[in-house]
Amino acid sequence: MKVLITEYLRIDLDTEKWECRNCNHVIGPARELYKEGLLVHHRDPREIHPSLLDPKKYAKTFSPDPEWCAILEYYCPGCGTLVEAEYTVPGHPPVRDLEIDVDALKVQWSKRKEEKVHVAAGDGSPPPLRRQHHGHSH
Amino acid sequence: MNTPEKVENLSPADQKIMDAFLEEHQLFFGPDFEQMQNHRLEIRTAREEEAIAKINDPHLLNQVRGRVQSAMAESFRMIEQMGSAPGAKWGDLVVGIFTASGDLSDCSPFGMTTFSAVCQYPIKFCNKYWSKDSTVGLRNGDGFIHNDPRYGGVHGTDQSMMMPVFHKGELVCWVSSTIHEGENGACEPGGMPARAESKFDEGLKMSPLRIVENYEIKRDILTFLQNSVRDPKLQYEDVKVKMFAVMRTIDRVRSVIDEYGADALIAFLRKNLEDTETEIRRRLSELPDGIVRFPSWADSSLREPCLIKLNFELHKKGDKATLSIKGSSPQMSNRTINNVVASTKSFLLTGIMQQIWPDLPRNQAIISAFDFESDYPSMMDSDYDATLSMSVSSAFHYLIKPGQVFNKLMYSVPLDAKSRITPVVAAQYNQPATFVYGGLTQHFEVTGNFCADINGAGQGARENRDGLHSLSGCFSFMSDTGEQELLEEELPMVRLVSQSLAKDRMGFGKFRGGAGYEQMMSAKGTEMWGFMTGQTGSSFSSCPGLFGGYSSSAYPICRVKGINVFEWLKKSGNPDRFPFDIVELMNQQPIEGGRYTADDAGITFELTTEGEIYMICQGGGGGYGDVLERDPEMVMQDVLENLVSHEVASNLFKVVYDKTTRRVDVEATKQARDAERKARIARGKPFKEFVKTWNKPTPPENIPYYGSWGDNNVIYAGVGATRITMTADKMKTIMMLDPKDVKMAQLEARIAELEGKGK
Numbered sequence: 001m002k003v004l005i006t007e008y009l010r011i012d013l014d015t016e017k018w019e020c021r022n023c024n025h026v027i028g029p030a031r032e033l034y035k036e037g038l039l040v041h042h043r044d045p046r047e048i049h050p051s052l053l054d055p056k057k058y059a060k061t062f063s064p065d066p067e068w069c070a071i072l073e074y075y076c077p078g079c080g081t082l083v084e085a086e087y088t089v090p091g092h093p094p095v096r097d098l099e100i101d102v103d104a105l106k107v108q109w110s111k112r113k114e115e116k117v118h119v120a121a122g123d124g125s126p127p128p129l130r131r132q133h134h135g136h137s138h
Numbered sequence: 139m140n141t142p143e144k145v146e147n148l149s150p151a152d153q154k155i156m157d158a159f160l161e162e163h164q165l166f167f168g169p170d171f172e173q174m175q176n177h178r179l180e181i182r183t184a185r186e187e188e189a190i191a192k193i194n195d196p197h198l199l200n201q202v203r204g205r206v207q208s209a210m211a212e213s214f215r216m217i218e219q220m221g222s223a224p225g226a227k228w229g230d231l232v233v234g235i236f237t238a239s240g241d242l243s244d245c246s247p248f249g250m251t252t253f254s255a256v257c258q259y260p261i262k263f264c265n266k267y268w269s270k271d272s273t274v275g276l277r278n279g280d281g282f283i284h285n286d287p288r289y290g291g292v293h294g295t296d297q298s299m300m301m302p303v304f305h306k307g308e309l310v311c312w313v314s315s316t317i318h319e320g321e322n323g324a325c326e327p328g329g330m331p332a333r334a335e336s337k338f339d340e341g342l343k344m345s346p347l348r349i350v351e352n353y354e355i356k357r358d359i360l361t362f363l364q365n366s367v368r369d370p371k372l373q374y375e376d377v378k379v380k381m382f383a384v385m386r387t388i389d390r391v392r393s394v395i396d397e398y399g400a401d402a403l404i405a406f407l408r409k410n411l412e413d414t415e416t417e418i419r420r421r422l423s424e425l426p427d428g429i430v431r432f433p434s435w436a437d438s439s440l441r442e443p444c445l446i447k448l449n450f451e452l453h454k455k456g457d458k459a460t461l462s463i464k465g466s467s468p469q470m471s472n473r474t475i476n477n478v479v480a481s482t483k484s485f486l487l488t489g490i491m492q493q494i495w496p497d498l499p500r501n502q503a504i505i506s507a508f509d510f511e512s513d514y515p516s517m518m519d520s521d522y523d524a525t526l527s528m529s530v531s532s533a534f535h536y537l538i539k540p541g542q543v544f545n546k547l548m549y550s551v552p553l554d555a556k557s558r559i560t561p562v563v564a565a566q567y568n569q570p571a572t573f574v575y576g577g578l579t580q581h582f583e584v585t586g587n588f589c590a591d592i593n594g595a596g597q598g599a600r601e602n603r604d605g606l607h608s609l610s611g612c613f614s615f616m617s618d619t620g621e622q623e624l625l626e627e628e629l630p631m632v633r634l635v636s637q638s639l640a641k642d643r644m645g646f647g648k649f650r651g652g653a654g655y656e657q658m659m660s661a662k663g664t665e666m667w668g669f670m671t672g673q674t675g676s677s678f679s680s681c682p683g684l685f686g687g688y689s690s691s692a693y694p695i696c697r698v699k700g701i702n703v704f705e706w707l708k709k710s711g712n713p714d715r716f717p718f719d720i721v722e723l724m725n726q727q728p729i730e731g732g733r734y735t736a737d738d739a740g741i742t743f744e745l746t747t748e749g750e751i752y753m754i755c756q757g758g759g760g761g762y763g764d765v766l767e768r769d770p771e772m773v774m775q776d777v778l779e780n781l782v783s784h785e786v787a788s789n790l791f792k793v794v795y796d797k798t799t800r801r802v803d804v805e806a807t808k809q810a811r812d813a814e815r816k817a818r819i820a821r822g823k824p825f826k827e828f829v830k831t832w833n834k835p836t837p838p839e840n841i842p843y844y845g846s847w848g849d850n851n852v853i854y855a856g857v858g859a860t861r862i863t864m865t866a867d868k869m870k871t872i873m874m875l876d877p878k879d880v881k882m883a884q885l886e887a888r889i890a891e892l893e894g895k896g897k
Contacts, residue, residue: 006546042832053694059736064677074822079815080816081767087434101428
């Protein structure tokens, strides 16, 4: 049985492994930090949050300061999906953000049916796709 | 603190005599440490036992609940219609009902639950101290006012009216109303002084104080309060408004007693708490067991740039869970962003209620079900000497932390489980982005307060759709941003841009966060006016994304000083040259002779002259999921709506399209996204290899840093050679240097250096 843990991660209870939900890549042991099985890249925050104000004129530009703020991007080695974007201080050890008690999870799911598709609470419908000709509506 | 320390070498009998003596001869009824640290429900009283034994029909209790809730909804609307403070007009208020022991049992279905959750502390103080004091006492028709957060509160702007309800001589419950009043006579106008260096700079400080007797306001005390603030009219009106709103609730409560009996009311108030706590535990048992961690960093103390760690962990096992803030920043005693722990817990309560389980009754049991860990004294569990007036700047981090940690456990829970009540949602923008103002109005009245724009934060993206733009304050989903025309009628402020959604500044992802809005504010028609802002997050993004979604951007305050834009606009051709957009105005600098600056978004109060321009943004919400999974048509819609630029659409979302028609080249987009996924794999390093060079043993030497680094038990404070290191169990409070002294020392050193060169 496989349990869908996050948007991109699941745990196979039989093999006790983290897996990528997009490409089925086996990421690593579920009793360890999932990040250890991913690829990490230190992304300059200015690449994500562009400097809207002219950096030649202003020290603050709506872009985070790369000396103070770093983005650690975690990619699935199988398909390149961005699993997690961790905002941290340069040099700060990556956060052990999610530790699941696998034994307890097995007991919990021994009484549940496997869910192959995740549906958002309160709304089973797909996201509304707005149409271009509606124009400016806010 | 009211608990005397034990004296060594006293016999038990002598100790007892001494304890009794000290209890009878209290020098000072300061905040009760034990009470203020305790977030648990009071023990069920014999009277509650009796009532619950008599009334155990859940349908009847539900009828009572409905009546009480509608009463509080009615009183809420009364305040909203009649209140004078901007906060009262736009939803920054609440009405609550408490057990006789003082536990918050329920509050109005709209408004600031946090206010009611902290209001139980002054009520418990009244019960413990004033009820037994012959010079005070508790009587029918009494009303107690309070605003000092050390006795339970967020900050000194919030004033509560608390009235005990008696039935046939028996205290059956308490009812309160709280409004963010704003002005409170602090060292800066508006009630939230970032410049305060001690609690004595924070203005009016009301410990729970009887201002109403026999349902009449005592005019001598009210006059004292009016003399203590810059806006005596507001103080007068809102004391009355709060009292009459509470009295209306009391009328409704009495009608409940008349119809169902006092036992039904008492049983409902207690059962509402116990049932909520039971339900929280039941829902916790549905979540996987585990540990989730989410630290965040504020990048300013509102006086100087620095990195302040605000730590958070959820440890969940079975039907129990511990919320831990250990490892967070030390207390900065002479900075305003500290919090008493009762306030921190109430923000967490609000976050759990708003982001995770909005269907539960809005009461104290939402937090009492959890164990809690903190370091004392620290920024989020401060002592009673700390300055607290801008506590919201750090506390707002804790409003969104429950969403960040619970959702990592909640996502896996089956859809039919009761705990999956709402879609997973990334963080709503979590800084108090608004103008605090003060001065002389066009009606020649002195005033000081804040703008309701604090309620215009963008919502985080949800797991199934985008976040909503400028939805509400992250602290209250049912609040509004107010009407510009009403503001201009009362105050000498003109918004050149009022509520224009900010492009490229929300969190990007498969679903994007809702945008915040820009505003350009200028004073007009006043002899004396000034502004203050209290945001952090100009260097380090404040509002996080979820599951691969990015945070929203960083937000500075932009100013154009030394000009009068109204005079400039009178000149022919200039109106057409004025860009009604912060980015364009700052980059083009069309107003000649202006001093254009973009700084840390938190500024202390400064005087302005007519026509100078102050610009801030409400922040956007965090993004959800991988940007490469966003439907290209939704990206095009964002381009059409001017929410994202062509650059972001192309470079970040990797959509290939015709910039004129916005027609997507589906195949080329697929190829661009596939290429980016391959590029990610090429540039990413295996985790274990990455951390070998990434991890540093201590915070960067050149950055003022406060809080833990890798180990929660080791706390850093300061910068460079003056940085200190301490263990969490021996945390010291920190006194910061005056930024002006620091600047003067730098300048003096520079002068000495230059003089040395000249010799």
